[in-house]
Amino acid sequence: MSQPLVEVKKLKKYxxxxxxxxxxxxxxxxxxxxxxxxxxxxxxxxLVGESGCGKSTTGRTILQLLEPTEGQVIFExxxxxxMSKRELQQIRKDIQIVFQDPYASIDxxxxxRDVIAEPLEIHKMYTGKEKNKRINELLNDVGLSSxxxxxxxxxxxxxxxxRIGIARALALNxxxxxxxxxxSALDVSIQSQVITLLQDLQEKYNLTYLFIAHDLSVVKxxxxxxxxxxxxxxxxxxxxxxxxxxxxxxxxxSLLSAVPVPDPTVKRERIVLKGDIPSPSNPPAGCTFHPRCxxxxxxxxxxxxxxxxxxxxLVACHLYN
Ligand code: SF4
Numbered sequence: 597m598s599q600p601l602v603e604v605k606k607l608k609k610y611x612x613x614x615x616x617x618x619x620x621x622x623x624x625x626x627x628x629x630x631x632x633x634x635x636x637x638x639x640x641x642x643l644v645g646e647s648g649c650g651k652s653t654t655g656r657t658i659l660q661l662l663e664p665t666e667g668q669v670i671f672e673x674x675x676x677x678x679m680s681k682r683e684l685q686q687i688r689k690d691i692q693i694v695f696q697d698p699y700a701s702i703d704x705x706x707x708x709r710d711v712i713a714e715p716l717e718i719h720k721m722y723t724g725k726e727k728n729k730r731i732n733e734l735l736n737d738v739g740l741s742s743x744x745x746x747x748x749x750x751x752x753x754x755x756x757x758x759r760i761g762i763a764r765a766l767a768l769n770x771x772x773x774x775x776x777x778x779x780s781a782l783d784v785s786i787q788s789q790v791i792t793l794l795q796d797l798q799e800k801y802n803l804t805y806l807f808i809a810h811d812l813s814v815v816k817x818x819x820x821x822x823x824x825x826x827x828x829x830x831x832x833x834x835x836x837x838x839x840x841x842x843x844x845x846x847x848x849x850s851l852l853s854a855v856p857v858p859d860p861t862v863k864r865e866r867i868v869l870k871g872d873i874p875s876p877s878n879p880p881a882g883c884t885f886h887p888r889c890x891x892x893x894x895x896x897x898x899x900x901x902x903x904x905x906x907x908x909x910l911v912a913c914h915l916y917n
Pocket of ligand 1: 889890892
C-alpha cells in the first residue's frame with residue numbers, strides 16, 4: 597500500500613474581518629476550519645464542495661501560498677508550515693499548482709517559452725541548450741510542440757492555455773500537483789481531453805494530485821479517493837467507489853444526486869438543498885449543515901459531529917453515531 601506523501605493535521609485558515617479606522621479585528625472568516633486528511637503517494641484525492649466551502653483555500657494553504665492560522669502540513673515527513681523561507685523554496689519544486697483560469701494565470705506579455713522557463717530560472721535548473729531541450733520536452737508532454745514555444749498565450753485556445761499551465765507546473769519535476777478547478781473554465785468537450793492528459797502524466801511521472809472541483813462528475817473520472825467539504829470542514833472522505841455507490845452524509849447525497857447517470861434506465865432522485873451555504877464568518881452551531889439538512893435531529897443543532905469510520909469511509913454525521 598502507498599505511503600502518505602502529504603498529511604494535513606488540524607489545518608485552519610481564518611481571515612480576519614477588520615473594522616473602524618484602527619482596523620480592529622471584529623470577527624474571522626473561517627475558510628478552513630480544522631482539516632485532517634492524507635494524500636497517498638501516486639493517488640488523486642478529489643476535493644469537492646460548493647463554491648465558498650474552502651476547498652481552494654485548502655489547496656493554497658497546503659502550498660503555503662496562504663499562511664495557515666493553525667495546524668500542520670507534513671510533506672514527506674517534514675512539517676512545511678515551520679520551514680524557513682529557504683527550506684520552503686526548496687520544497688516548492690516538489691509542490692506545484694495548476695490554476696483554474698488559464699487566461700489569468702499566464703502573463704500575456706510572455707511567450708510560451710518564457711512562461712515555462714520562468715520556474716526553471718527561479719530555481720536555477722537547466723541553462724542554455726538544456727533549458728530549451730527541457731521546454732520542448734515539456735511541450736511534447738502536454739500535447740503541444742516546439743513550434744508553439746515562440747507564440748503568445750492569446751494566440752491559443754482555452755484548452756491549449758491550460759496545457760501551457762500544466763507544462764509550467766511540470767517543469768520542476770514536482771511530486772504533488774494541486775489542481776485547483778483545472779477544467780472548470782473549459783468547454784465540456786475540452787474538459788475530458790485535459791483530464792486524460794493529467795491521467796497520462798500521472799502515470800508517466802508517478803504524480804500525486806489534489807484535484808479540487810465543484811463538479812462531482814469531473815472528479816469521478818480522475819479520483820482514487822474523494823473528500824467532501826462543507827463550510828471549511830471535511831464531512832465525508834474515502835474511496836471513490838465506496839462514496840459514489842453508497843454516499844452516507846446527507847450533503848454528499850445531495851451533491852451526488854445532481855450528477856447525471858449515463859444509464860437511461862436508472863432514475864436518480866434529485867435532492868435540492870434548502871437555502872444557500874451560510875457565511876463562514878458566522879457558521880451555524882452544532883453540525884454546520886443542519887439548517888439545510890432534511891434529516892436534522894435535535895442533537896445536530898448543538899453538537900458538532902466528528903469524523904468516524906462507517907462502512908469503509910470517514911463521515912461526520914450524527915445519523916451514524
Ligand atoms: Fe444532517 Fe444531523 Fe447529519 Fe448534520 S449531523 S448532516 S444535520 S443528520
